[in-house]
Amino acid sequence: MRDSIDRHIDFWQHEVPDLDVEVEGVVTRMQMLVRHLQTRRAEALQELGLRSWEYDILWRLRSAGPPYSVTPTALAVALDTHPATLTNRLDRLTQAGLVARSRAATDRRSVVVVLTEAGHHAWESSIGSQSAAEHELLGPLSPRERETLIKLLRKVVLAAEADGPDLMPLPQREDPAHPDG
Template sequence: MTSRHSAAESAQPRDSIDRHIARWGREVPGLVPELEGTVTRMQKLVRHLQQKKEAALARHGLKLWEYEILWRLRSAGEPYRMAPTRLAQGLGVHPATLTNRLDRLQLAGLITRENAPEDRRSLLVGLTPQGAAMWAAVIDDQREAEATLLAPLAKKELGHLDALLRVVALAVEEDGPPLMPHVD
């Protein structure tokens, strides 16, 4: 740690990232502890949430790509249907890849494929009640993991963290594509 830290900061418990910064601060001239700490902690927390998501998917017998299709259909709003072409574009996959995946989800009873009412030559992919229930179960698990992760923060602190991260997200969005291109 550098002398720039206040007495209050040094009185806080040290985590593994503090030890990482202390070790690399000796090896990397110009390492900025606050920058390294913030970025490394964000990376660690994202990995933690990803592991929780993977565990939730495994508990429900889903692969990530299956969940992403269910999520995309759910995000379309009621009646939770969309054309396969739009679905493939939103997921960033080739239509042939999507066809194979849709076959598997249909066999599992999680989606349907029907002719579009306005044009019987067009197809619509939709969530079944079972698919919607599966999506909801995973979302509940994710919400619980997120709430548990952020439980150490008071509501006001959580609001501050949200506001600070929004500033950074807006700066990233100004420089390029959105952080989550599949989020509508």
């Protein structure tokens, strides 16, 4: 059975005669599946009144672990966002009551961004719809096929990470009470 990516390859194979159809097929399918998931995520978040960038900030704070606080600088780096852009976004999230800014417990001169109870609730509310979209996407695969896909993708990720930083770095915990931060 042929999919839209096969039709894409057929078209481009005429335009680019030395096109590696296997590589093009794999990479384009991965890109389109990611785009599909991003669209589904944006739709689900919109139903909750959240934008993707708002979710990303809430997720970064949540992934920092208790007390769910991160410096704005660390947040900007983790999100690959310009500090001025982040400041504007944090202002909006603060006005919405999803985050708060406070002085760091260890250095009163430093400011940290803290996930509020409303922020926790907003983040938790979005998880179910995203999980449903992911399960729907992988629904056609048997458990064994999923396991094979995981192994194959892990192999590709390990190769990509061998030449650079982790594709999914662990969040940096800034609380000295945490053993890793």
